[in-house]
Amino acid sequence: MKNKNPKPQHTKSNESTIHFKGTFIAVMLLGVIMVASWFGVYALFLSR
Amino acid sequence: MAFMYVTFTSLLVGGLMGLLQTFVRSGKYTLPFGIDYYTILTVHGVILGLVMTTFFIIGFQFSLMGKTVGLTDKQRKAAWWSFWIMLAGTIMASVMVLTGQASVLYTFYAPLRAHPVFYFGLALVIIGSWIAVFINFRQLYLWRKANKGQKSPLLAYMVTINMIMWVIASLGVAVSVLVLFIPWSLGYTATINVLLSRTLFWYFGHPLVYFWLLPAYMAWYAIIPKIIGGKILSDSLARLAFILLLLFSIPVGFHHQLTEPGIDATWKFIQVVLTFMVVIPTLMTAFSIFATFEATGRKKGYTTLFGWFRKLPWKDVRFLAPFIGMVAFIPGGAGGIINASHQMNALIHNTIWVTGHFHLTAAMTSVLTFFGITYWLVPHLTGRRLTPRLNKLGIIQSLTWTVGMLIMSTAMHIQGLLGGPRRSNFSEYAGGAQVDTWISYQMAQESADRFSSLPSS
Numbered sequence: 001m002k003n004k005n006p007k008p009q010h011t012k013s014n015e016s017t018i019h020f021k022g023t024f025i026a027v028m029l030l031g032v033i034m035v036a037s038w039f040g041v042y043a044l045f046l047s048r
Numbered sequence: 049m050a051f052m053y054v055t056f057t058s059l060l061v062g063g064l065m066g067l068l069q070t071f072v073r074s075g076k077y078t079l080p081f082g083i084d085y086y087t088i089l090t091v092h093g094v095i096l097g098l099v100m101t102t103f104f105i106i107g108f109q110f111s112l113m114g115k116t117v118g119l120t121d122k123q124r125k126a127a128w129w130s131f132w133i134m135l136a137g138t139i140m141a142s143v144m145v146l147t148g149q150a151s152v153l154y155t156f157y158a159p160l161r162a163h164p165v166f167y168f169g170l171a172l173v174i175i176g177s178w179i180a181v182f183i184n185f186r187q188l189y190l191w192r193k194a195n196k197g198q199k200s201p202l203l204a205y206m207v208t209i210n211m212i213m214w215v216i217a218s219l220g221v222a223v224s225v226l227v228l229f230i231p232w233s234l235g236y237t238a239t240i241n242v243l244l245s246r247t248l249f250w251y252f253g254h255p256l257v258y259f260w261l262l263p264a265y266m267a268w269y270a271i272i273p274k275i276i277g278g279k280i281l282s283d284s285l286a287r288l289a290f291i292l293l294l295l296f297s298i299p300v301g302f303h304h305q306l307t308e309p310g311i312d313a314t315w316k317f318i319q320v321v322l323t324f325m326v327v328i329p330t331l332m333t334a335f336s337i338f339a340t341f342e343a344t345g346r347k348k349g350y351t352t353l354f355g356w357f358r359k360l361p362w363k364d365v366r367f368l369a370p371f372i373g374m375v376a377f378i379p380g381g382a383g384g385i386i387n388a389s390h391q392m393n394a395l396i397h398n399t400i401w402v403t404g405h406f407h408l409t410a411a412m413t414s415v416l417t418f419f420g421i422t423y424w425l426v427p428h429l430t431g432r433r434l435t436p437r438l439n440k441l442g443i444i445q446s447l448t449w450t451v452g453m454l455i456m457s458t459a460m461h462i463q464g465l466l467g468g469p470r471r472s473n474f475s476e477y478a479g480g481a482q483v484d485t486w487i488s489y490q491m492a493q494e495s496a497d498r499f500s501s502l503p504s505s
Contacts, residue, residue: 018342018343018346018347019346020338020339020342020343021353022338022342022353022354022356022357023335023338023339023341023342025353026334026338027331027334027335027338030331030334030378031331033378033379033382034327034381034382034385037379037382037383037385037386038382038385038386038389038392041386041392041395041396041465042389042391042392044395044465045391045392045394045395048395
């Protein structure tokens with residue numbers, strides 16, 4: 001039967017079946033870079 | 049296209065000035081005809097930081113709005129008014145700067161005083177940009193009226209957020225120019241409130257850098273997925289990131305004034321927190337971009353952890369230039385967190401580290417993305433084609449720009465940590481021992497600028 005509901009149905013997106021392991025690691029790496037550079041300059045601040 | 053012509057003429061002039069500055073600062077060259085170092089420094093800052101970016105962004109946003117929600121003939125006419133008023137203001141301010149009557153740098157800090165025409169010119173640029181703002185708002189309003197109950201197109205939504213931010217921010221510079229600088233430069237007032245003028249400048253100046261960044265985000269969120277043959281991870285996430293950036297930008301300028309006496313520490317703290325909050329929409333953006341890349345690559349059959357990375361269209365300048373911009377934003381953003389941390393700000397304040405940070409974020413992240421945008425926008429506007437040869441030339445241009453900027457900004461960061469000052473002409477500082485540690489980095493900046501600015505212009 002034809003769907004009479006005018007509202008668009010939310011279909012499960014393809015993304016949900018994709019693994020985002022690479023994305024997770026990449027974003028975590030960004031966090032590490034931010035923290036490491038902050039502490040690097042902080043160490044310089046303390047040493048002066 | 050008119051906005052683009054102004055943009056790239058500015059790039060040529062501004063790039064040349066940058067090159068001259070590095071010559072002078074390396075101590076090997078003296079400017080001819082008595083031209084002052086601070087005049088060319090002002091030209092560089094004003095024309096690249098204020099003119100090139102604003103013209104590019106407003107032109108780009110008009111084309112996005114025209115494509116997504118439409119542009120009526122009446123709006124097009126008004127848009128031309130916006131262009132001509134901005135151009136008139138730019139010419140007025142530029143003539144004053146070029147004739148050495150407004151060597152006040154792009155921050156125009158009091159008590160440095162420029163010719164009144166410089167300030168009138170700035171006011172006209174702001175007024176012209178406000179016309180563009182109201183046209184963009186009207187475009188979206190008419191679209192929403194005609195498409196009741198529908199979600200506004202993502203790019204139109206993003207442009208509107210950016211323009212709301214611009215209006216709120218530019219109120220600061222409008223007030224400071226109209227109420228403080230113009231009466232003072234005309235001699236109607238004998239003194240000027242330096243602290244207030246600087247505060248109003250940074251009330252404008254920091255959201256200004258978000259105003260440069262958001263068009264880059266527009267390209268990263270909505271245009272890059274199309275270029276790589278994928279689709280945006282989440283429309284709602286993109287909208288939320290834009291809303292957050294708007295909220296965290298009002299007001300946020302005090303982290304430029306952490307060493308300023310006369311501002312209450314509590315307010316400095318609050319605005320530093322707001323600065324740090326920007327990490328959230330920034331990491332949301334990074335997550336979204338990586339996820340779009342990964343999803344696109346995996347759909348094309350790459351199963352290893354980072355195999356999808358190889359599948360990206362590295363030979364397409366419309367992708368490569370913005371991608372390098374994204375990468376530059378990693379150290380750029382990390383440096384920003386350092387700058388905004390009160391104690392560490394003491395380490396780098398007024399050093400050329402800040403200039404290095406600025407060249408990573410503005411000249412690489414935003415401008416390389418703008419180059420990438422230009423490579424598809426100009427063919428689109430003119431009905432021409434980006435031929436494989438031009439694409440190759442574009443890649444060479446993007447890479448030379450990248451190599452030059454990398455050497456320059458790295459040298460600036462290191463020299464800044466060694467105490468090298470910004471905003472200053474060549475000096476041996478009475479032969480101080482510390483100064484000897486700077487010169488090699490200064491030389492590196494000179495050769496890097498020679499390498500990158502001119503081919504790109």
